[in-house]
Amino acid sequence: MFMDKKFYLETFGCQMNVVDSERIVDLLRQIGYSQVNSAEEAGLILLNTCSVRDKAERKVYGHLGRFKPLKDENPQLILGVGGCVAQQEGERLLEKLPYLDLVFGTHNIHKLPDMVRSVEENRGRCHETEFLDRETRIQLFPQRTEGDSITRFVTVMQGCDNFCSYCIVPHVRGREVSRPSAEILDEVRALAAAGVKEVTLIGQNVNSYGCKEQGEIGFAELLRQVHEVEGIERIRFTTSHPKDLSDELIDCFGELVKLCKHIHLPVQSGSDRILQLMNRGYSREQYLGKVRRLKAVCPEIRLTSDIIVGFPGETAADFEDTLSLMAEVGYADVFSFLYSPRPGTAAAQLADDLGAKEKQARFDRMLKQQEAVSRATWEGDVGRTLPVLVEGQSRQGGDQLFGRTTWNRIVNFDGPTELVGKVVPVKVTTNFKNSQLGELATGTEN
Ligand code: 5AD
Ligand code: SF4
Secondary structure, three states, X not given: OOOOOEXXXXXXXXXXXXXXXXXXXXXXXXXXXXXXXXXXXOOEEEEEEOOOOHHHXXXXXXXXXXXXXXXXXXXXXXXXXXXXXXXXXOHHHHHHOOOOOEEEOOOOHHHHHHHHHHHHOOOOOEEEOOOOOHHHHHHOOOOOOOOOOOEEEEEXXXXXXXXXXXXXXXXXXXXXXXXXXXXXXXXXXXXXXOOOOEEEEEOOOHHHOOOOOOOOXXXXXXXXXXXXXXXXXXXXXXXXOHHHOOHHHHHHHHHOOOEOXXXXXXXXXXXXXXXXXXXXXXXXXXXXXXXXXXXXXXXOOEEEEEEEEXXXXXXXXXXXXXXXXXXXXXXXXXXXXXXXXXXXXXXXXXXXXXXXXHHHHHHHHXXXXXXXXXXXXXXXXXXXXXXXXXXXXXXXXXOEEEEEOOOOOEEEEEOOHHHOOOXXXXXXXXEOOOEEEEXXXXXXXX
16 A cells, blocks of 8 residues: 555644644645545654643543554654644653654644654654744744635634643643734635635634734724625634623624624633632623623623633532532533643642542533533524524535534534525524534524
């Protein structure tokens, strides 16, 4: 089997990594590689990794172990690791894993072609995990203008300066930098011209977009300008930090018709004491105040959240505060995580002394409470006719299409492929755990 110029790439973790992986694919294509879907066929295997939680990190090591036999069989095989684990571990990864050839950090993706060439030419194993300066990073923002899908991510900022006490992100992705708004708008216009209908503006904390760059516009203004771009039908953004969610930005949900009625607004905890230990920069009441404003400006808005269970020192009363906040907000979905200490973070100094059993019991209770609320939310859509942006043919095949509602929920329904890229009315008929089934209708309710 000819496997020289074929690569296999696996991506773990968040949307930032998804965008980084798109860039990796572009760069490898430029040096003559084509992507394959199985590691066995590839001459180059790369993992783009995540270290945000202990579980995510362990998964990476598990996967790497899986590739070792392939390397034993074919010593020419090039095996590389990028992303947050690579950034965190650097050269240590090469020491730990003798069968690994290259390690590239979060600021060094652009060096990948040279690194691959170097290994190809038997110049030895290599690692690049240096953080770059601000100016260089601004020049290196990923730019992709191909219209190969109906929806696309557009990176608006990278890094994070918040240093939430549990979080490894500022340590592995570096300080916050914003991309020039003129460049973002050029990219959105080019995407629209290429047939893209929905853009998701992404960054670790998009709400603080522009704040650190002299003369740059803020995030609400950026949204308004993206809203002006003809051809773009829908706009989303993620992730938001509650402390930086301004009234001006909240008002956008009432003003901008293309802005989807969904916000992911991670609360992390409902207890003031824990929020302070987490260094989140807002109180429970401040968070709830913002939620009330969002709902007042946009009554149909749905919120989702991230919550950490079992942060060091979390008492039963702190946990009850989180459950009551969740009930008060009425999240459409919650992503809950068991706390895990991350190396180098402030919280790693605190005693992680809540027993695993108690942590798990709290986690299960949270899940149960949320499941009921989520089910009620999504089942409430049954019988409603909602605008759906059609993204393509569903995995079921046949005549089935799939798209999303404004709340980012996938809906499958039968229809002709000419509808791909259009916003069409779909009557929701059945709700499943992660998607909905519907039928094409003639007009929406609103
Ligand atoms: N332990 C558990 N969950 C964490 N998260 C981030 N760091 C940790 C940690 N050390 C969660 C937060 C964040 C999401 C991406 O991951 O909830 O919003
Ligand atoms: Fe991590 Fe907090 Fe930054 Fe989010 S805002 S990436 S949780 S440090």
